[in-house]
Amino acid sequence: MFQLDYLDHRPLYEQIKEKLKALIISGVLKPNERVPSVREMAQSLTINPNTIQKAYKDLELEGYIYAIRAKGSFVTPFNDKVNQARRGDLMLEIDKLVSELAYMNIPKEQLISRIEAIYSKKEGEKID
């Protein structure tokens, strides 16, 4: 499914969270699709199940997946009501990054075209 980077200084569970989030966001994992069980994932990454457990629990708290005991874990279907706080955080992060890029004299057109590209790719998927 993906690989870990042991040179990365962040905790393993952070990497796992990031990779899974990316799969969900990019649409590789569809809403309500089952994600690998804690043990399956632990085996395929050859790390301890507790580390996966922690990553999954965090993702559940953040609203990306949900767990059903004795059934497995699944991708949360997107819901506009959820994660308003998260949206605010993302906006603040974007502001900081954009300020830094502006300071470096990156032309804003470059940024905007990048955004257009990401959004139009997403539109393309919807049509599928």
Place this chain on the structure above:
Amino acid sequence: MFQLDYLDHRPLYEQIKEKLKALIISGVLKPNERVPSVREMAQSLTINPNTIQKAYKDLELEGYIYAIRAKGSFVTPFNDKVNQARRGDLMLEIDKLVSELAYMNIPKEQLISRIEAIYSKKEGEKID
């Protein structure tokens, strides 16, 4: 100059770096202006000088300030050649954030207008 947030779980030196960077980016600290000495800053924040030292060293490596022994540290004047790696990192971060916002159905117009606002504010300062 600024305050530390002890509830933030990041290392203190990360916070210091972030705050100083923000001051530089926003133009509060001008190019070649002297930043407070390690001791001054340590005293005003009542933390260990080693922590400030580490923050300054990182900022120097990232190209935001330069140190002159026995004189102090100063804001690096902007230079196109500096920090091409940093730019790439920022772009990757932006991509990740934008993907997540797209996943959350934030309209791209909202993002773009936000960017316009930040850039036009910066233009305004230049004229000063």
Place this chain on the structure above:
Amino acid sequence: MFQLDYLDHRPLYEQIKEKLKALIISGVLKPNERVPSVREMAQSLTINPNTIQKAYKDLELEGYIYAIRAKGSFVTPFNDKVNQARRGDLMLEIDKLVSELAYMNIPKEQLISRIEAIYSKKEGEKID
């Protein structure tokens, strides 16, 4: 009759107990009325009959329903002698919750008016 919430991390039988209790307490299920059989309930919720069985057995032990073999389960008519232990437990729980609300500076008038409302609603039902 009711729906299960698979996102709830409590065991399913706990949810079933809670919902049935609510139906009894609110008067939707009257004293000596028959509650759905284990099989009926299992079918309508599409879960394993063992899970329903466990919920019913617990409710019987707690004094909310009684079972007659080959006939089904029925709502226990209210009886002052029953459940003195349960009352004590509820009082302890109330104490804990009220302490927490007091800590949060919720005015006691708000609590009391809430209690009045619940009791007066119950009185209204009795008259029916």
Place this chain on the structure above:
Amino acid sequence: MFQLDYLDHRPLYEQIKEKLKALIISGVLKPNERVPSVREMAQSLTINPNTIQKAYKDLELEGYIYAIRAKGSFVTPFNDKVNQARRGDLMLEIDKLVSELAYMNIPKEQLISRIEAIYSKKEGEKID
């Protein structure tokens, strides 16, 4: 500080959370007071530090304590803005309990006098 009940079927960390919360709510632990370190608590209860860690982390997420790396954990000073969600949850729980008590014919006067007692005790402490 307190003792664990190994006959209790709930996870140990839940018991620890409950006991600590009670100490905070009752005012035994004052705002900004330091709570025992993870290791101290683990030793005094003779359980594994990881279990304490989990309890403390949960309490931090719920807003009762805050942790500062290399310093310790401390009681969060009460803040009206925090935990509005928690308040709503508590209110729903109270409603359920009161309904059940009403069903058992507990006179509402008994409930109200209990609430008065808890609140007046809290007022007494404030004057101290």
Place this chain on the structure above:
DNA sequence: GTGGTCTAGACCACC
């Protein structure tokens, strides 16, 4: 010394 991360291996409740 503090909070935080990780492993290896065990056991439990649930379905």
Place this chain on the structure above:
DNA sequence: GTGGTCTAGACCACT
């Protein structure tokens, strides 16, 4: 078989 809890013991970054 699944998610969740717990232990014992280790190591890390930070102050």
